Amino acid sequence: MDSLQSLQQQLIQQMDAYQPCKNQPEITALTAKIQLEQNLLAWLKAQQDYPQFYLHCRADSPNEQENHIATIGQVRTFTTVNHAQTFVRRADFTLVGGMTFNGECDFYLPRLLLRQVDGELTATLFIDSQKDLSVEKQLAGKCLKNFTKSVALEPVVQSVQLVEKKATQAQWCEWVEQALLEIKKGSFTKVVLANESIFSSRQPINAIDFLAESEKKNTGCYHFFFAQKADCAFIGSSPERLYLRNGQDLQTEALAGTAVMSDDEEQNQRQGEWLLKDEKNEYENMLVVEDICGNIESFTQNIEVQSVELKRLRLVQHLRRKIFAKLTALAADEACLNAIHPTAAVAGLPKQNALRFLAKTETFERSWYAGTLGFMNRARAEFCVTLRSAFVEQNRIRVFAGAGIVAGSVPLLEWQEIERKASGLLSLLQNSGEHICQ
Numbered sequence: 001m002d003s004l005q006s007l008q009q010q011l012i013q014q015m016d017a018y019q020p021c022k023n024q025p026e027i028t029a030l031t032a033k034i035q036l037e038q039n040l041l042a043w044l045k046a047q048q049d050y051p052q053f054y055l056h057c058r059a060d061s062p063n064e065q066e067n068h069i070a071t072i073g074q075v076r077t078f079t080t081v082n083h084a085q086t087f088v089r090r091a092d093f094t095l096v097g098g099m100t101f102n103g104e105c106d107f108y109l110p111r112l113l114l115r116q117v118d119g120e121l122t123a124t125l126f127i128d129s130q131k132d133l134s135v136e137k138q139l140a141g142k143c144l145k146n147f148t149k150s151v152a153l154e155p156v157v158q159s160v161q162l163v164e165k166k167a168t169q170a171q172w173c174e175w176v177e178q179a180l181l182e183i184k185k186g187s188f189t190k191v192v193l194a195n196e197s198i199f200s201s202r203q204p205i206n207a208i209d210f211l212a213e214s215e216k217k218n219t220g221c222y223h224f225f226f227a228q229k230a231d232c233a234f235i236g237s238s239p240e241r242l243y244l245r246n247g248q249d250l251q252t253e254a255l256a257g258t259a260v261m262s263d264d265e266e267q268n269q270r271q272g273e274w275l276l277k278d279e280k281n282e283y284e285n286m287l288v289v290e291d292i293c294g295n296i297e298s299f300t301q302n303i304e305v306q307s308v309e310l311k312r313l314r315l316v317q318h319l320r321r322k323i324f325a326k327l328t329a330l331a332a333d334e335a336c337l338n339a340i341h342p343t344a345a346v347a348g349l350p351k352q353n354a355l356r357f358l359a360k361t362e363t364f365e366r367s368w369y370a371g372t373l374g375f376m377n378r379a380r381a382e383f384c385v386t387l388r389s390a391f392v393e394q395n396r397i398r399v400f401a402g403a404g405i406v407a408g409s410v411p412l413l414e415w416q417e418i419e420r421k422a423s424g425l426l427s428l429l430q431n432s433g434e435h436i437c438q
């Protein structure tokens with residue numbers, strides 16, 4: 001019978017039989033495959049090695065395959081996209097990781113990578129042939145120790161109390177007024193301001209259970225989990241694709257402009273129709289189109305911007321324009337990541353002026369919020385924009401949300417927008433209503 005045990009055995013056999021030969025490639029990949037539908041979050045919950053990474057890619061249509069990856073451990077790390085891409089071109093293995101909002105890179109070749117596609121589970125164990133073989137085998141063996149284990153995912157029952165919002169409603173309104181003043185002066189046409197809200201809970205919150213809950217409720221999203229160590233995880237469920245590269249085919253998108261979604265289908269329809277016609281939201285979205293197209297122009301051909309559509313989520317709906325292009329022969333992920341991230345859906349336009357304004361206005365570090373996480377190999381790369389995200393740090397959770405400010409933005413409405421975006425995650429926890437301090 002196909003099971004995690006048989007997959008583990010296949011990997012152990014390959015590892016035992018492995019002997020480096022002459023002209024050994026720098027990395028050896030041991031791979032085994034079985035027919036098994038395994039929940040990778042439940043598997044990850046039982047693993048002890050770090051870093052841990054999980055990505056459940058967004059499927060846009062029923063004929064697109066659901067694609068989940070989970071990784072543990074680390075064999076090689078890359079702190080620039082250039083180094084990551086050079087490695088992928090040379091060795092053709094899958095790197096995971098991404099870039100923070102400010103562009104700090106953290107890409108790596110994991111020790112163990114699990115991929116679940118369409119009922120098939122593939123495990124790949126990486127051995128660094130340039131390092132001491134017995135040490136490598138020992139490290140690989142350690143990663144395989146809990147391989148057959150998984151821990152049941154449980155509902156998150158903790159209630160949380162608000163500790164602090166980095167901008168109170170009044171401060172937020174001031175930030176937006178300042179942004180509108182800069183827009184009037186011509187410093188930029190758009191800036192995406194954000195807020196960080198800190199909550200505490202009596203018992204530690206299990207970040208994997210929390211993400212599993214979000215995966216169930218916040219459908220139509222990318223779901224991600226990234227933890228360097230046991231007591232701090234970055235998680236989220238984001239509707240936004242940074243880009244997908246299939247060979248030389250590039251798919252990206254402008255996702256910006258927001259209205260309310262609720263349980264009332266008639267209201268959702270009305271909100272959707274309003275959103276499609278609203279000038280401010282249309283402008284907010286078109287500036288992202290302008291930004292992305294301008295940034296990819298020099299290394300792509302045949303840029304095609306699709307007509308506007310609605311991307312419906314559980315609590316909000318957005319305007320979206322998908323963008324397709326063909327990469328010129330040489331261009332790959334280094335060009336895409338550096339040119340596209342951060343888009344005007346999370347930073348602003350012109351980018352540098354907007355970034356300067358954010359650096360002097362926001363009173364918190366965005367870190368991985370509004371950054372990008374994903375994977376890349378020679379054939380394919382996929383990255384999401386890490387929105388609707390939070391750091392889960394035992395008894396503390398820090399949630400982030402932002403909104404695009406353009407001419408016509410109303411501070412209080414933008415406040416309602418960010419609060420609603422943050423509630424995509426927060427509504428999964430019970431709010432005790434207690435407010436510790438502010």
Ligand SMILES: C=C(O[C@H]1C=CC=C(C(=O)O)[C@@H]1O)C(=O)O
Nearest residue numbers: 256257258345387401402403404
């Ligand atoms: C910056 C965020 O959302 C972006 C993505 C979609 C809609 C947006 C908006 O309408 O403002 C934002 O540009 C966030 O969720 O933190």
Ligand SMILES: [Mg+2]
Nearest residue numbers: 257258403404
């Ligand atoms: Mg908006």
